[in-house]
Amino acid sequence: MLGIQLIGALGMKSAVNHVVDKTIRSTVKEPKVGSILYTGLLADTMEHSGVYIGNNRIVELDNKGHIKVVTPQEFINGGTGINIYVSAQGKYPVGSGLIAERAIQYEQDVIIKDYHLLFDNCHMFTAACIIGDFDNSYSYLWMLKDLVKESLSADNWLVWQDPQKCCDKKEIEATYPNYTSQDLACVLAQLQAVREQSNRQWEDIKAHCRLVHEHTANGPASWFCTTESRLENYVRRSQELEQIEYINQRKHDDLLREEKSLEQKVEEITAYVSLREG
Template sequence: MGFVAPTVSEYLVDNYVRDTVRPVRGSVVYCKLGGIAEHSGIYVGDGKIVHLDGDGSIEVVSRRTFIRRLGGVNPALSIYVSCVDTSAAGTEAVAKRALAMIGRQRKYNVILDNCHQFTSGCLTGNFDNSDNFWWMVKDTAEKKYKVDNWRVWKAPKSV
């Protein structure tokens, strides 16, 4: 029961107490995967995210597809957005790097070549980086773009 209570309270605070944001092109986005890991990508506009899928494909997807990891059984309800203070943070250069990678294939490995390495590559231009864990991507975003917090993506009314 200790696992569920913090997750529910965190969800309530993040979605109903803290301000939510809409991402800007080049924002880093992530969702939680069953409370044990995270999945990350880059927001490129029009409600779309570029990410590295589990089969090694770099593709552009909707919010819904992005969050429905683990064969659609991911219990995540929120996508988090990179922010500086209370505003979404991202750059056009990051969005362009992500878009340029669509259709490419990588030798996906859950530990050694994963979505986090792709996301960090979009931030830095170095897709052969060693940022294989979410905390490493967060650190890169903080250093390069002064990201200081992560807020829930405010869903459009139609979703």
């Protein structure tokens, strides 16, 4: 009896909090594609999270391990959640096309996976959509929020003003970046050029390593006799080789970062083109 009364009291408190949030807290008309969402469960003693993919669709992992697309109402069904909270920066929702693309891909390819309330739950699925790895430890909402802050610079969570209202698809698509297949081809060409440059730089690094090895092998330890001048030349050459090695490695690291950035851009453009066509 006491347990029922406690749940009832928590439920009443949760309802009041949600009404206050919707009245006082800033609201958003529509999340961004790739926004992270959450809602309260069990009188807000737990939460449920997912990824917004546009057109009033959310990808979630349910408590049976099914990865599926649901409506906002289905997202909050089964719990006492009233509001859906949206990742935001200040007063504006934030999201990522890449996150949405991963969520869609998981829903299409994985479909069902193991589920555990604490060790393999919805928050870990949502985190996987952000980082691309199911094997993660973001099992609590506060952990997920930290990840969202790091990944999307989200410093706020806005209440979705009217999730029951299905927005017009054209209105939603108007918020997407206007990427085209030509944009994709352009970025792919840039990526290919950077990869080729990176490969050439790597060959330069390997050639330089051979020079360093040869220089070391012909060092003072191999000399029958030495002079101060010869030793100074050796040291100076060693310093030059070390500096060249440092510069080559820095160039290669910069190219790898640029390559990674372009790969992410390709995934982002592909995601938005896919969402538009879907």
